[in-house]
Amino acid sequence: MGAMLGIVLSDNLMVMYVFWEATSVSSFLLIAYWYQRKKSRYGAQKAMLITVFGGFAMLLGALMIGTAAGTFSIREIIGMRETLADHALFLPAMLLILLGAFTKSAQFPFHIWLPDAMEAPTPISAFLHSATMVKAGVYLVARFTPVFGGDMNWFWIIAIVGTLTLFWGAFMAIRQTDLKALLAYSTISQLGLIMSLLGIGSLALNPDFAAEADWFEAAILAAIFHLFNHSIFKGCLFMVVGILDHETGTRDIRKLGGLMSLMPVSFTLTVIGGLSMAGLPPFSGFLSKEMFFAGVLAANTHTEQWTLWLPIAAWVASIFTFAYCLILVFKTFTGTYHPDRLDKKPHEAPIGMLIPPIVLALIVVSAFFFPNLLSYNLFEPAIHSVLPGLRLPGETFYVKIKAWHGLNTELYMTIGIVVVGTLLYRTYKKWGDVYNLLPHKYTLGSLYDNGLAGAEKLSARITSTYMNGFLHSYLSYIFVFIILLVGGSFVLLDAFGYDLSTNAEIGLYEYILAGAIAVLAGFVISVTSRLTAIIAVGAVGYLVSLLFVIFRAPDLALTQLVVETITTALFLLAFYFLPKLKTEVTRIRVKISNLLISVGIGALFTLIGIAAQGSNQFKPVSEYFQNAYELSGAKNMVNAILVDFRAFDTMLESVVLFTAGIGVYTLIKLRKSRKGGQQ
Incomplete structure (x- = not known):
C-alpha cells in the first residue's frame, strides 16, 4: 500500500520508479506466500520476470524523457509538452513507458503472469492483483497522457492493445474452471477496457480534434469511473470467492453448484458484483459500461479514420464478459448440489468474513443511484489531471452521470449483449471446442515456458564455455x-x-x-x-x-x-x-x-x-x-x-602480518595435534 501511494504521490520520475519496483517485489513475495508449493514459486517468478522487465523499460523511458526535458519533475515535464513533441527521444520514451505500463497492468501479450499470480492467498489477489497494484500501469498511462496524449501513436497503441486485451481476457475467462482464474482473466479484460478508454480520451489533447474534445473528455470520465467501479465490484467478487474456497474447500466450478440455499448472502453478493461486471442495471458497472460504448462510438464517428473495429471489438468482448458473469453466478450457486465432490460441508460464512464484501456491494448499488456524489469531488479533479489546459482556471468539466439516455445505440448494444451472451452461455458445450483449435504448445504461456527453458539451456551452455575450472582462464x-x-x-x-x-x-x-x-x-x-x-x-x-x-x-x-x-x-x-x-x-x-x-x-x-x-x-x-x-x-x-x-598505515600492516602469522601458527599446531591423535 505504501509503494502504491508512493507511485501516485511522486512528482519525481526516479522516485516513482523506486516505488514502482517496490510493488513488484511486494507482489513477488506475496504470490510466493506458500513457497512450499511449486505453482506459487512459478507464479511469483513469472510475475517478477515480466513486471521487472517492464520496469526496466519504464526506467529507460523515464531517463529519456527526463533528458529531453532537462528535469525529472513530472509537473515540469507536463508543462513542456509542446516543446517535447519535436525531440528525438519523444517517441522512444513513449514506447518504453508504455511497455512498462502494459506489463504491470497485464495487457496483451504480457497478461500471462496475472492468472498464475492467483496462487497467492485470496485477500492478496483481491487487493494487489485486482484492485490496486495492477492499476499502476493504468495510472502511468493516465499520468503521462498530458505529455504524450496529443500524439496519434499514443492513441493507436493504447487503443489497439487495450481493446485486444479486453477481448482476449473475456474470451479466455469463459473456459476457466477455477473461480480465481476466471476472475483473473476478467481483471485482464477490464484493465484492457480502461486502457482503451484512456487511449480514446487522449485525442482530446490533439488540436485536430478540438471540436470533438467533449466526446473524448467523456471517455476519460468513463475510464476513471470504471477504474473506481472495477475496484469495488471485483474486490467484492474476490472476497466472495475466498469465502467459497474457505467454506467448501474448493474453487473448482465443476464441483460447485446448488449453493444458493446454503449460502444465500454469498449468492446475493455474487449477483451484485457479477451483474455489475456484466454491465446490467441497477448496478454501477452499467453506467461506466454505457459510457465505454459511447467512447468507442465517438472514436469511430469523430476521428474520420478506420476505427469501426473499436465498437465492434468492444461489443463482442462485452458479450463474452456477460457470458462468464453468468457462469460465475449460476454455475456456482444454481443447479445440482454435489456434497460428495466437496471437501467440506458448506455453510454460510461468519459475519466477520461477510462484512467487507457487503460494504463493497452496498457501494456498487449506491453508486448506480447516486453516481454524482463522487462526480465533482473525485472524478472531475482527476480529469483535470489527465487533461490539463483544456479548461480555463476555475472552469469545470461536465461530469454529470445519468443512468438513462433514451433509446440510443449504447442501450441497443447492451440489449444485444444480453441476448447473445445468454445464448453463448446456454450453448457452451456446442461451441466450447473452439478453445482446442490452438495447440497448447503455441499458447503464450507455453511460449513463455519454452523460452525460459531455452534461455536457461543457452546460458548454461555459454557459461560452460568459459567457466572451465582453470584459474588461468579467469x-x-x-x-x-x-x-x-x-x-x-x-x-x-x-x-x-x-x-x-x-x-x-x-x-x-x-x-x-x-x-x-x-x-x-x-x-x-x-x-x-x-x-x-x-x-x-x-x-x-x-x-x-x-x-x-x-x-x-x-x-x-x-x-x-x-x-x-x-x-x-x-x-x-x-x-x-x-x-x-x-x-x-x-x-x-x-x-x-x-x-x-x-x-x-x-x-x-x-x-x-x-x-x-x-x-x-x-x-x-x-x-x-x-x-x-x-x-x-x-x-x-x-x-x-x-x-x-604513514605511521598508522605501517602499524596496520604490521598488525595484518602479525594476525596472519598467528593464523599460520594455529594451522601448524592443529596439524601436529591431529597427527598425535588429539582432537
Missing part, C-alpha cells in the same frame, strides 16, 4: 577486459600524451638490465615447470634491485633483495607440494596467449605511467617530502614516510 578474461576497457578508453580519449624531453638519458647498464629482465620474463612464460618459473621470477626481482643500485637508492635495493628472497623461498616451499602443470596450460597456443596478454598489460600500464608523469596538473607530492628532515628529524626520506607520515 585471469586471462580479467586482463583482456582491462586491456580492452582501459586501453580502449585511453585511445578514444587520446589520453596517451607524454613528453620525454625532460627525462634523464638512459645509460648502457640500464639497457643491459632491461634486456635481461625482458628475457627472463619471456623465459617464465615458456617453461613447463613451476619451480623453474619461480626461480626465473626471483631472478627478475634481483635484476630490478640492481636497477635501484644504479639509480642510487640503496635502501630500496636492500628492501627489494630481502623481500624477493623471502617470497621466492615461500613460493618454492608452497609450490613444491602442488601437482604438475596440466597439458592445457603447457600448450603452445596457451603460451602465446599468455605472452600477448602479459605484453599487453605491461605495455598498457607503462604507457599509463608515462602519460600520468607527462601531465603534471598539480604540484608533485614529492616536494612535500623533500623537507623530511625538518618535518620529522629523519635523514632518510623513505624511513620518514614509513614511520612518520
Whole structure:
C-alpha cells in the first residue's frame, strides 16, 4: 500500500520508479506466500520476470524523457509538452513507458503472469492483483497522457492493445474452471477496457480534434469511473470467492453448484458484483459500461479514420464478459448440489468474513443511484489531471452521470449483449471446442515456458564455455577486459600524451638490465615447470634491485633483495607440494596467449605511467617530502614516510602480518595435534 501511494504521490520520475519496483517485489513475495508449493514459486517468478522487465523499460523511458526535458519533475515535464513533441527521444520514451505500463497492468501479450499470480492467498489477489497494484500501469498511462496524449501513436497503441486485451481476457475467462482464474482473466479484460478508454480520451489533447474534445473528455470520465467501479465490484467478487474456497474447500466450478440455499448472502453478493461486471442495471458497472460504448462510438464517428473495429471489438468482448458473469453466478450457486465432490460441508460464512464484501456491494448499488456524489469531488479533479489546459482556471468539466439516455445505440448494444451472451452461455458445450483449435504448445504461456527453458539451456551452455575450472582462464578474461576497457578508453580519449624531453638519458647498464629482465620474463612464460618459473621470477626481482643500485637508492635495493628472497623461498616451499602443470596450460597456443596478454598489460600500464608523469596538473607530492628532515628529524626520506607520515598505515600492516602469522601458527599446531591423535 505504501509503494502504491508512493507511485501516485511522486512528482519525481526516479522516485516513482523506486516505488514502482517496490510493488513488484511486494507482489513477488506475496504470490510466493506458500513457497512450499511449486505453482506459487512459478507464479511469483513469472510475475517478477515480466513486471521487472517492464520496469526496466519504464526506467529507460523515464531517463529519456527526463533528458529531453532537462528535469525529472513530472509537473515540469507536463508543462513542456509542446516543446517535447519535436525531440528525438519523444517517441522512444513513449514506447518504453508504455511497455512498462502494459506489463504491470497485464495487457496483451504480457497478461500471462496475472492468472498464475492467483496462487497467492485470496485477500492478496483481491487487493494487489485486482484492485490496486495492477492499476499502476493504468495510472502511468493516465499520468503521462498530458505529455504524450496529443500524439496519434499514443492513441493507436493504447487503443489497439487495450481493446485486444479486453477481448482476449473475456474470451479466455469463459473456459476457466477455477473461480480465481476466471476472475483473473476478467481483471485482464477490464484493465484492457480502461486502457482503451484512456487511449480514446487522449485525442482530446490533439488540436485536430478540438471540436470533438467533449466526446473524448467523456471517455476519460468513463475510464476513471470504471477504474473506481472495477475496484469495488471485483474486490467484492474476490472476497466472495475466498469465502467459497474457505467454506467448501474448493474453487473448482465443476464441483460447485446448488449453493444458493446454503449460502444465500454469498449468492446475493455474487449477483451484485457479477451483474455489475456484466454491465446490467441497477448496478454501477452499467453506467461506466454505457459510457465505454459511447467512447468507442465517438472514436469511430469523430476521428474520420478506420476505427469501426473499436465498437465492434468492444461489443463482442462485452458479450463474452456477460457470458462468464453468468457462469460465475449460476454455475456456482444454481443447479445440482454435489456434497460428495466437496471437501467440506458448506455453510454460510461468519459475519466477520461477510462484512467487507457487503460494504463493497452496498457501494456498487449506491453508486448506480447516486453516481454524482463522487462526480465533482473525485472524478472531475482527476480529469483535470489527465487533461490539463483544456479548461480555463476555475472552469469545470461536465461530469454529470445519468443512468438513462433514451433509446440510443449504447442501450441497443447492451440489449444485444444480453441476448447473445445468454445464448453463448446456454450453448457452451456446442461451441466450447473452439478453445482446442490452438495447440497448447503455441499458447503464450507455453511460449513463455519454452523460452525460459531455452534461455536457461543457452546460458548454461555459454557459461560452460568459459567457466572451465582453470584459474588461468579467469585471469586471462580479467586482463583482456582491462586491456580492452582501459586501453580502449585511453585511445578514444587520446589520453596517451607524454613528453620525454625532460627525462634523464638512459645509460648502457640500464639497457643491459632491461634486456635481461625482458628475457627472463619471456623465459617464465615458456617453461613447463613451476619451480623453474619461480626461480626465473626471483631472478627478475634481483635484476630490478640492481636497477635501484644504479639509480642510487640503496635502501630500496636492500628492501627489494630481502623481500624477493623471502617470497621466492615461500613460493618454492608452497609450490613444491602442488601437482604438475596440466597439458592445457603447457600448450603452445596457451603460451602465446599468455605472452600477448602479459605484453599487453605491461605495455598498457607503462604507457599509463608515462602519460600520468607527462601531465603534471598539480604540484608533485614529492616536494612535500623533500623537507623530511625538518618535518620529522629523519635523514632518510623513505624511513620518514614509513614511520612518520604513514605511521598508522605501517602499524596496520604490521598488525595484518602479525594476525596472519598467528593464523599460520594455529594451522601448524592443529596439524601436529591431529597427527598425535588429539582432537
